[in-house]
Amino acid sequence: MAANAKHPNEFAHLSTGDRLAYGSGDFAQNLIFGTVGGWLLFYLTSIDGISAGVGATIFLVVRWINVFWDPWVGAVIDKSKIKRNGKYRPYLLNFGIPLVILAALLFLPVGKVLGTNTVATISYATLSYAATALVYSFVNIPYGALNASLTRDEEEVNKLTSVRMMLANTGNLLVYTLFPLLVQMAAPKDNKLTDTGLFGLKLHMGNWADPSAAGAWFKVFGVYMILGAILLFITYRGTKERVIASDEESDQVKYSDLFAELRRNTALRVLGGFFLVAFTFMFFQNTVWAYFMQFNFGGGTGKSAMMASVGLIGSIPGIFLVTLWPWLRRVLGKKGFFYTFLIIFTAGTLLLWGWSKAPSANWMGFLGRFLQQWGLTSATGFMWALVPEVVSNGEYISGKRVAGIINAIMGLFFKIGLALGGIIPGFILQFAKFKSSSTTQSASAQSGIEFSMIWLPIIFAVLAAIIMSRYPLSDAYVAKMNAELKAKDSVTQ
Numbered sequence: 133m134a135a136n137a138k139h140p141n142e143f144a145h146l147s148t149g150d151r152l153a154y155g156s157g158d159f160a161q162n163l164i165f166g167t168v169g170g171w172l173l174f175y176l177t178s179i180d181g182i183s184a185g186v187g188a189t190i191f192l193v194v195r196w197i198n199v200f201w202d203p204w205v206g207a208v209i210d211k212s213k214i215k216r217n218g219k220y221r222p223y224l225l226n227f228g229i230p231l232v233i234l235a236a237l238l239f240l241p242v243g244k245v246l247g248t249n250t251v252a253t254i255s256y257a258t259l260s261y262a263a264t265a266l267v268y269s270f271v272n273i274p275y276g277a278l279n280a281s282l283t284r285d286e287e288e289v290n291k292l293t294s295v296r297m298m299l300a301n302t303g304n305l306l307v308y309t310l311f312p313l314l315v316q317m318a319a320p321k322d323n324k325l326t327d328t329g330l331f332g333l334k335l336h337m338g339n340w341a342d343p344s345a346a347g348a349w350f351k352v353f354g355v356y357m358i359l360g361a362i363l364l365f366i367t368y369r370g371t372k373e374r375v376i377a378s379d380e381e382s383d384q385v386k387y388s389d390l391f392a393e394l395r396r397n398t399a400l401r402v403l404g405g406f407f408l409v410a411f412t413f414m415f416f417q418n419t420v421w422a423y424f425m426q427f428n429f430g431g432g433t434g435k436s437a438m439m440a441s442v443g444l445i446g447s448i449p450g451i452f453l454v455t456l457w458p459w460l461r462r463v464l465g466k467k468g469f470f471y472t473f474l475i476i477f478t479a480g481t482l483l484l485w486g487w488s489k490a491p492s493a494n495w496m497g498f499l500g501r502f503l504q505q506w507g508l509t510s511a512t513g514f515m516w517a518l519v520p521e522v523v524s525n526g527e528y529i530s531g532k533r534v535a536g537i538i539n540a541i542m543g544l545f546f547k548i549g550l551a552l553g554g555i556i557p558g559f560i561l562q563f564a565k566f567k568s569s570s571t572t573q574s575a576s577a578q579s580g581i582e583f584s585m586i587w588l589p590i591i592f593a594v595l596a597a598i599i600m601s602r603y604p605l606s607d608a609y610v611a612k613m614n615a616e617l618k619a620k621d622s623v624t625q
Contacts (some may be wrong), residue, residue, distance in 0.1 A: 142375045143285045145345065151292050153370025154282065154300035157224065157275050160301030160363035163356045164235050165268060169550050170307055170418035173558055175239060176257055178341040181248030184566050188558025190254070194418040196260045198269065198544060205269045206540025209277060218373045220536075222279060225276035228364035231271050232357035234264040239353045243570035248343060249568070254593060269543065271364070276539030280397045280421060280520040284614050286607075289520050290458045297457075297513035301450025303507075308421070311352060311444030312436070315340045317350035324438045335423050337437065341426060341571075345428030348527045376533075393537060397526045400538060403518055405599045406470075409546040413592035415553020420585040422564075424484075428489045428581040438485040438497070449506035450513070457514055464517075466607065470511055470600045472530075473595070474593045477507025481593075485586045509598070518603075521610050528613045533558045557584040 176187040214221055236259050245254040279296075283289065321340030326337045338345060393400055426436045435442070461469050480503030487496035519542055526535040564580025566573060573581075 133188065134449070136163050140274075142283065144283045144288070144374055145285065146283060146288050146292055147371060149528055150372070151283065151295035152299070153295035154279065156293065156363040156370070157367035158296045159303040160228075160360040160367070161275070162233065162237070162300050162307060163360045165550070166273075166307040166418070167311060167353060168235065168238060168264070169415050169554065171311065171422065172261070172317075172388045172423040173419055173554050174239060174341075177561075177566075179241075179346050180243040180253050180351065181343065182254055182257065182258065182321035182569050183249070183562060183568055184256060185562030187257075188555045188562070190258050190261060191551045191554040193258065193368055193560065194265050194549055195548075195555075197262060198265055198279060198547050199553075201266055202269050202540045202544040202547070203537065204271050204272065205326070206537040206543075209274050209536035209540075212294050214376065216370075219376050220274040220278040220373060221368050221371060223270055224278075224364050224368045225509055227270040228368075229361060231264070231267045232361045232364075234260065235360075236357045237352045238264060238348070239346075239349045241350055241512075243346060245341060253459070258507035267298060269540075273540050273543050275367070276519065276543060278367075278373065279516070280523040280539070281369065281375045281588060284375055284520070284524065284618065285411075286521065286610060286614070287458070289517050290461060292459045293514060293517035294454045296516070297509065298451055298454045300513065301447060301509050304450060305447040306356065308418070309440050309447055311356070312340060312443075312599075313337075313440035314352045315345065316437075317347050318351055319345035320348075326620045340436075349363075351474045358573055363529075370418075375396070392530070393526050394541065395527055397522065399518075399522045399525050400541065400568060401554055402599060402603045403515065403522055404541055404545045406515060406517050406596055406603070408549050409544055409596045409599060410515065411546050411549025412552045412556075413589035413596070414512050415550045416557060416584060416589045417504070417553075417556045420557050420581060423566075424488070428488050428578050428585070437492070442501045446505035449450070450509035453506065454509075457510065461514070461517075462557060467600055467603065469514060471597055473507040473510035473514075474597050475507070476503050477511060478590050478593050480504030480507060481586055483581070488582065511593075518605075520591070521562070521605055524613060525605060525618060528617060556588070557581045560584050 173184070173187045173191070176182040176190070182190075198464050209220065209223065212219060240260075242256050243253050246256065279292075282292065293481045316337040316339075317335060319340050319342070321336050321338030324333040335505075338348070340348065392480050394404075422436075422439075425439050425442075429435055457469075460472075464472055483500030484504060487493060487500055490496065513543050519539065523533065526538060560580045560583060562579065564574075564577045564578060566577040
């Protein structure tokens with residue numbers, strides 16, 4: 133490949149269309165794995181009748197497979213040749229369609245045919261989740277590598293991160309606010325109108341936690357997957373790769389580069405640790421949210437009908453306040469940004485705890501969810517802006533640009549966090565004697581839900597702040613590094 137083709141404007145200023153096209157991929161992936169991470173355990177326990185412990189074990193088994201699978205996928209992607217339509221973009225098209233089909237099959241109502249809590253149903257859940265997770269790696273890892281290939285300009289990366297997280301959190305609006313509402317509307321129901329908390333709106337809503345609602349889950353998620361496929365195609369068509377390794381450099385990539393990068397790139401280890409911890413408490417919240425709203429307000433006083441309204445308020449900062457991120461980043465500094473929003477997350481989580489003790493004080497639920505999600509989406513969203521500089525740091529140290537491997541490592545930490553967010557609450561609920569398919573829970577089970585929703589995430593937030601304090605790449609270092617890499621590239625042209 134000609135040198136001038138390899139190195140177009142690496143410090144390109146991205147257009148609004150560039151940012152929206154790339155961010156559509158985040159929207160799509162949140163529809164897919166956001167729904168899976170947030171609702172699959174609840175579905176398995178409530179609809180398929182699988183125990184919380186078995187559900188958590190399914191998550192554990194699949195994530196152990198990913199530990200070995202993802203680094204191999206990263207190496208395959210880094211070694212792939214540059215084609216007419218790019219190095220990373222073809223993966224979005226070739227694996228995107230199989231991904232949305234497999235994901236939809238996760239919620240196929242097999243329990244009606246195979247029986248609830250049977251070996252056949254458990255086997256189906258395990259195999260379908262494993263297949264979805266393996267194919268997802270071939271979409272998520274090249275998508276992450278594509279982020280680092282769009283531009284080296286740090287300010288442009290910050291702007292891109294704001295837009296992509298706005299779209300990602302729009303996806304979260306569909307996942308955590310509208311999805312439970314739509315499933316309850318599609319579920320078998322009686323003639324009783326239910327207050328949704330949305331400005332007095334009352335709807336006929338069924339019990340989404342009853343096995344009879346299995347078909348409603350599948351129908352709603354199927355529509356989501358069609359939308360996900362369209363959004364991935366928009367990302368494929370609307371993005372342009374600029375910062376990529378040549379075919380000659382790609383030939384030098386080895387699987388062992390994974391271990392070499394972890395050893396020599398301190399920033400990679402620190403950011404990876406932050407990813408792991410941050411996504412763990414993020415998916416703690418997402419996994420336990422349905423249980424918290426359904427069961428942890430005392431007997432018969434669940435707030436599941438208010439999930440849409442509370443979720444809508446919680447979605448506001450992730451969609452409308454992300455435009456403040458570049459400014460807040462300049463004012464607070466790189467580390468100060470994360471410290472501030474981890475504190476906001478903790479304050480919101482404590483307000484939700486107060487709401488569970490005073491169920492009539494709905495203002496605590498709305499304000500708590502707003503602050504919690506503002507802190508959560510900001511801390512776990514803006515960290516993606518650091519990945520391109522970590523990729524460049526690896527290139528600066530070793531001379532190899534292994535964006536696929538680094539994003540595989542980040543993706544692995546992300547997926548382990550996602551899994552722990554489902555595994556640990558699942559085992560806690562099992563230990564606390566949570567009863568699958570039961571409409572009421574014991575005080576012990578409610579305490580397990582509270583511990584998983586409130587106290588463990590706060591502990592992890594403190595740990596995340598400690599890890600971020602060790603992040604070594606200052607703004608001055610990043611500017612110097614990028615300038616030298618650009619100068620080096622100019623010499624090779």
